[in-house]
Amino acid sequence: MAKELWKGNEAVAEAAIRAGCRYFFGYPITPQNEIPEYFSRHMPEHGGVFVQAESEVAAINMAYGAAGCGARVMTSSSSPGISLKQEGISYMAGAELPVVIVNMMRGGPGLGSIAPAQSDYFQATRGGGNGDYRTVVLAPATIQEMTDLTQEAFDIADLYRIPVLIVADGMIGQMMEAVEWKQPVPRKLPDKSWATDGTKGKRAHNIISSLFIDPKDCTEHNHRLQQKHELISQREIRFEEYLTDDAEVLFVAYGTTARICQAAALRLRDAGIKAGVFRPVSLWPFPEKALYACANRAGVKAVLCAEMSMGQMIDDVKIALGGSKRVHFFGTGGGTFPTPAELANAAQGALEGA
DSSP states (O other): OOOEEEEHHHHHHHHHHHTTOOEEEEOOOTTOTHHHHHHHHHGGGGTOEEEEOSSHHHHHHHHHHHHHTTOOEEEEEOHHHHHHHHHHHHHHHHHTOOEEEEEEEBSOSTTOOSSBOOTTHHHHHSOSSSSSOOOEEEOOSSHHHHHHHHHHHHHHHHHHTOEEEEEEEHHHHHOEEEEOOOOOOOOOOOOOTTSOSOOTTSSOOOOOOOOOSSHHHHHHHHHHHHHHHHHHHHHOOOEEEESOTTOSEEEEOOHHHHHHHHHHHHHHHHTTOOEEEEEESEEESOOHHHHHHHHTSTTOOEEEEEESSSSSHHHHHHHHHTTSSOEEEEEOOSSOOOOHHHHHHHHHHHHHHO
16 A cells, blocks of 8 residues: 555554544644644544533543543643543543543643653653543554554453543654555444433433542442553553664663664664663553563663653653662653764663663
8 A cells, every 4th residue: 555644643543544434522722733634634524523622620520421421532732721620530530431531741840841752651641630540651653653552442442331542742743754544453343322322212221420439439439440451461561672682781762762762772783882762652551571571681781761752751761670770860851852862872871870
């Protein structure tokens, strides 16, 4: 199949439409504005509904309503906008509603900058809202992967009745790359007998809610959610290794930073230093066992976690390695990029420290 040139934000929206998404609710914020713009033009062509809500809070609650009816629904925003959606995301997790949420991350905290960043890792992987809940978090590094993961995200959401977050820095949303449109691997999905789509006189009324007045009922609900989270942790782990078989220094990075680390690894190899990159694709569930095995191969002397933040994923890297290796860090925050030269120098320093 021929490849086509697509901008990241527009590819996200097209992938969602191809996955059967027919409802999008959003609110403009840089650097993700092309997502709602694309939906506004093309969703009606497929019999779908696009609504520019009056706020991010309104958009996430509209998505709650559509998901509760059993529809495939998406919303998107960028860092401060996702913060405003957190209450609704917690409600969705509590009500077990499948929805896909895109965050094109920008610099923070607060309003920050409109430049690409990765400083929403804690927000994405630790929930961000109240209560004991998780969301599946996928982190593409290319536009091709963005389209593939977006289509798959809807199946994951439906299979487990859980919100799925797709997190990418704003660079991935704004850049253009060649894309080959693929069909996701078919999954056997359950029917949505829980949805509030009308009884048609054939069953009792369904009720969608995250409210439990009796704490015993809420406790039981939390235990059931935890069982689901454990199942997801067994089935939905994704990662990629790059030149790791003989690496003596191992970069750990995701998204755009992982791509820059690959350039740094090649630079180091040209200088006679064997470097590789471990890239988590699922930030939750985090590929702990795979990273541990990779970092503890014979020959690995140093591990360097690289992020476009002041250090957030490094906590999961340290947890995964369990003290078996010292974890060094190189980060940039606020919307600036590390360069291959900076990362290569940091890796050399980590090796000397090892």
